[in-house]
Amino acid sequence: KAGVTQTPRYLIKTRGQQVTLSCSPISGHRSVSWYQQTPGQGLQFLFEYFSETQRNKGNFPGRFSGRQFSNSRSEMNVSTLELGDSALYLCASSLARINRSAKNIQYFGAGTRLSVL
Amino acid sequence: AQSVTQPDIHITVSEGASLELRCNYSYGATPYLFWYVQSPGQGLQLLLKYFSGDTLVQGIKGFEAEFKRSQSSFNLRKPSVHWSDAAEYFCAVGHYGQNFVFGPGTRLSVLP
Numbered sequence: 001k002a003g004v005t006q007t008p009r010y011l012i013k014t015r016g017q018q019v020t021l022s023c024s025p026i027s028g029h030r031s032v033s034w035y036q037q038t039p040g041q042g043l044q045f046l047f048e049y050f051s052e053t054q055r056n057k058g059n060f061p062g063r064f065s066g067r068q069f070s071n072s073r074s075e076m077n078v079s080t081l082e083l084g085d086s087a088l089y090l091c092a093s094s095l096a097r098i099n100r101s102a103k104n105i106q107y108f109g110a111g112t113r114l115s116v117l
Numbered sequence: 118a119q120s121v122t123q124p125d126i127h128i129t130v131s132e133g134a135s136l137e138l139r140c141n142y143s144y145g146a147t148p149y150l151f152w153y154v155q156s157p158g159q160g161l162q163l164l165l166k167y168f169s170g171d172t173l174v175q176g177i178k179g180f181e182a183e184f185k186r187s188q189s190s191f192n193l194r195k196p197s198v199h200w201s202d203a204a205e206y207f208c209a210v211g212h213y214g215q216n217f218v219f220g221p222g223t224r225l226s227v228l229p
Contacts, residue, residue: 042219042222045216099149099217106217110159113158
C-alpha cells in the first residue's frame, strides 16, 4: 500500500507570492492534517480535513487555507508569502478524525520544503 | 492547554550503549501518547503508541516506552543503540477532541 505522498518536495518562492502544496493520503484514509515544522517553533498543527470539511484549525493566520477533495486528496494554500513561512510542511493521513478514536494513528508524508526569498 | 516537554535538546551516545529519551506531558486526563522519529529531510515515522492497558509498550526498531501516570511521563528506551538510530525523536500527545501536540524534539547523535 502506498504511503502518504506530498508534492512537490521542494519549492522556492518570493515574498508576496502564493503557493499550493498537495497531499495524497494512504488509500482508504479520510482524514488529512497539515503541520508546519520550523527550527524555532517546532511542529505546529495547521488544520485537519475530513470528508471535505475543515474540522480543526491551529493558530495560524487566514493566509493559510486548505481544502479536501472527494477522493480525500488535500491541498494547502499560503497566500501573500512572508519570509517566516519558510518551513517544512508535513501532511499526515489517518483513517478517521484525529483524536476521535483511541485506535487512530497519523501517518506522515516526507514533506514539502518551502523556501521564501 | 495540553503541552509536551522533552527536556533534552540533544543527546549523544556511543553505539551499543543504552538510550533513554524523556517526555513529560501536562494534561488533565490520560492522553494518547506517541513517539515518532524523523531522519534528516524526511517525514515522521511512528515508533510506538500508548492508548491504554499495559504501561510498557513495544515498538519498531527495538524501541520501547513506559507510561508512568504518577510522573506524567512517557520515556522512550532502547537497550543498544545502532548508528542508524541517529535522528530526531518527537513525543506527541493527543486526546479526544483536542489538536495533536508535539514536543520540541530530541536530536540523537551516535558515536562509532
